[in-house]
Amino acid sequence: MPEIRISQAQFQPEPPKNGGERPAGTAAPEPSAIRKFLLSRGNSAVADRGFHLLMVLCALSIFGIVALIATELMLSSQMAWDKFGFDFFFKAFIDPDTRLPMYWDPVNGHFSALPFIYGTLVSSFLALLLAVPLAIGVAVFLTEMCPQALRGPLAFLTELLAAIPSVIYGLWAVFVLVPLLREYVNPGLIKGLGWTGLFSDDNPTGLGFLSAGVILAIMILPIISSLTREVMSAVPHSQREAVLALGATRWEMIRMGVLRNARIGIVGAVILGLGRALGETMAVTMVIGNSPEIHHSVLANGSSMAAVIANEFAEASGDLHRSALIEIALALFIVTILVNALARVLVWAVTRGAPARVN
Amino acid sequence: MGVGIEVTNLNAWYGSNHTLQDINLNIPANHATALIGPSGCGKSTFVRCLNRMHETNPIARVTGSVRIGDLDIYTDAKPVEIRRRVGMVFQRPNPFPTMSIYDNVASGLTLNGFNNRRALDEIVEKSLKNSALWDEVKDDLKKKSGASLSGGQQQRLCIARALAVDPEVLLMDEPASALDPVSTSKIEDLIFQLKTQYTIVIVTHNMQQAARVAEKTGFFLNGRMVEFDSTHKIFTNPSDKRTEDYITGRFG
Numbered sequence: 362m363p364e365i366r367i368s369q370a371q372f373q374p375e376p377p378k379n380g381g382e383r384p385a386g387t388a389a390p391e392p393s394a395i396r397k398f399l400l401s402r403g404n405s406a407v408a409d410r411g412f413h414l415l416m417v418l419c420a421l422s423i424f425g426i427v428a429l430i431a432t433e434l435m436l437s438s439q440m441a442w443d444k445f446g447f448d449f450f451f452k453a454f455i456d457p458d459t460r461l462p463m464y465w466d467p468v469n470g471h472f473s474a475l476p477f478i479y480g481t482l483v484s485s486f487l488a489l490l491l492a493v494p495l496a497i498g499v500a501v502f503l504t505e506m507c508p509q510a511l512r513g514p515l516a517f518l519t520e521l522l523a524a525i526p527s528v529i530y531g532l533w534a535v536f537v538l539v540p541l542l543r544e545y546v547n548p549g550l551i552k553g554l555g556w557t558g559l560f561s562d563d564n565p566t567g568l569g570f571l572s573a574g575v576i577l578a579i580m581i582l583p584i585i586s587s588l589t590r591e592v593m594s595a596v597p598h599s600q601r602e603a604v605l606a607l608g609a610t611r612w613e614m615i616r617m618g619v620l621r622n623a624r625i626g627i628v629g630a631v632i633l634g635l636g637r638a639l640g641e642t643m644a645v646t647m648v649i650g651n652s653p654e655i656h657h658s659v660l661a662n663g664s665s666m667a668a669v670i671a672n673e674f675a676e677a678s679g680d681l682h683r684s685a686l687i688e689i690a691l692a693l694f695i696v697t698i699l700v701n702a703l704a705r706v707l708v709w710a711v712t713r714g715a716p717a718r719v720n
Numbered sequence: 721m722g723v724g725i726e727v728t729n730l731n732a733w734y735g736s737n738h739t740l741q742d743i744n745l746n747i748p749a750n751h752a753t754a755l756i757g758p759s760g761c762g763k764s765t766f767v768r769c770l771n772r773m774h775e776t777n778p779i780a781r782v783t784g785s786v787r788i789g790d791l792d793i794y795t796d797a798k799p800v801e802i803r804r805r806v807g808m809v810f811q812r813p814n815p816f817p818t819m820s821i822y823d824n825v826a827s828g829l830t831l832n833g834f835n836n837r838r839a840l841d842e843i844v845e846k847s848l849k850n851s852a853l854w855d856e857v858k859d860d861l862k863k864k865s866g867a868s869l870s871g872g873q874q875q876r877l878c879i880a881r882a883l884a885v886d887p888e889v890l891l892m893d894e895p896a897s898a899l900d901p902v903s904t905s906k907i908e909d910l911i912f913q914l915k916t917q918y919t920i921v922i923v924t925h926n927m928q929q930a931a932r933v934a935e936k937t938g939f940f941l942n943g944r945m946v947e948f949d950s951t952h953k954i955f956t957n958p959s960d961k962r963t964e965d966y967i968t969g970r971f972g
Contacts, residue, residue, distance in 0.1 A: 509778070602776070602810060603814040603878070603881075604816075606773060606808040607803065607881070607885065608800050608832065609803075617831060621819075622817065622818055
């Protein structure tokens with residue numbers, strides 16, 4: 362950029378005249394080129410204020426988007442809310458012919474979110490049950506035991522799991538996981554634990570709550586383990602030394618010096634994983650079976666809040682059907698926001714708060 | 721009761737950094753021994769070699785022998801066993817923030833599966849009395865967390881925690897350097913009492929502190945032990961010129 366080079370050449374200090382001394386009574390010398398340049402820059406207050414305003418607008422747009430989504434969901438679900446009220450979330454309809462409970466009957470205009478709430482809760486709970494021990498194990502290994510050379514690649518790989526699109530998890534689940542569960546795992550569960558009533562053998566497809574739970578577990582593993590790793594690294598080294606100096610083994614050191622101090626943050630990481638599991642749509646839709654029913658057995662077909670919206674919204678059979686789906690969306694929206702907020706507060710408490718005060 | 725420590729040809733490294741070179745000395749039982757020297761001279765590394773804490777850093781390495789009582793700690797025992805016999809107090813107080821005062825003191829025992837409630841109560845009281853903290857905390861033992869105490873109290877809590885496992889040796893790595901003068905003098909009084917029951921090795925930056933609490937003093941410089949003698953001799957008539965320069969404040 363030649364202009365700049367030329368203008369920089371002007372900034373060379375002029376050689377001092379008279380050995381650098383100014384005789385008394387003579388006029389002040391011309392201001393230097395640098396001084397002239399800086400004086401010519403003018404007042405930057407206007408540009409500053411404009412920039413400030415722009416940034417505030419950017420920040421406010423986040424609130425705007427959330428508020429718009431909430432408003433739209435509330436307006437569009439008004440019809441279902443007016444018709445069913447709170448019963449929408451808690452009550453089943455009794456089919457007059459079969460005398461059996463019915464939840465979701467677009468043909469006759471009966472809608473209840475109950476089986477979807479149930480499916481979301483059961484699949485998310487199964488996911489946590491499987492993912493939490495594994496994620497904490499991964500985090501403990503990576504922060505406390507892993508050789509330095511292996512730590513970077515392993516942590517990177519774990520976090521890479523989070524970058525895989527969920528439809529790919531879904532496909533993998535349909536072609537690999539579900540057959541695997543159907544052929545090898547489910548028969549064992551039915552045989553060994555069938556007496557609990559949680560594993561029935563009336564669903565030969567392999568789809569269902571358990572398949573959804575397993576695929577969700579894999580999907581939430583990275584977020585739980587990377588946040589757990591973060592809160593564990595925030596525990597001061599002096600805590601580890603304190604436990605070691607008392608004659609602790611490595612496991613005792615991890616338990617007393619690290620996990621104990623990080624436990625609130627780990628709970629936060631788990632809840633954040635729960636937040637992701639609750640809202641996950643694509644992979645769950647592909648393996649949960651998509652029938653609006655409530656079963657004790659985790660091997661049975663079910664559906665989830667996100668899955669029913671994805672499946673039915675495009676071909677909803679009328680305004681009430683669409684409104685009911687949007688009401689489910691509203692409930693999911695509120696629950697996931699609350700769960701995520703709680704989780705962030707807990708993680709923040711550990712990484713910025715309590716243990717940092719000690720040392 | 722405390723036991724003596726016999727160090728022979730001790731060398732230690734951090735990576736390629738030779739932080740301790742050919743250290744030989746005998747630390748007497750039931751006395752306080754002070755280690756002085758400028759920052760980075762190896763005195764902290766030295767005490768960390770006495771309970772094998774040095775090697776918890778993956779790049780650290782040690783050669784030579786350290787005998788505590790009859791035990792060669794590098795050949796006859798596992799680090800975990802050594803650390804149960806050799807207590808350590810660190811430069812900055814490090815109580816467990818999620819535990820009550822009581823649980824902090826009892827932690828060394830509960831960790832090892834000791835859970836006789838009545839014996840624990842007695843040990844916690846005795847340790848807190850020994851560390852001169854009992855009167856200040858006896859009403860909040862199980863109510864307050866270890867982190868709620870002041871800095872000086874936290875350090876005495878850490879001393880109580882170290883004493884609760886009834887160690888034979890107590891290592892103190894600049895135990896008062898993060899504390900105010902009042903807390904410092906309390907810690908020094910404490911060392912004065914404790915040295916009748918335990919062998920104490922104290923690292924300090926503060927030469928007056930060494931002179932006040934220790935019978936023996938060692939002077940470290942650049943990873944070597946320049947001189948080891950009675951504290952009185954070190955501070956009045958050192959045999960080595962470098963020791964004299966250091967204690968008269970010519971460097972360090």
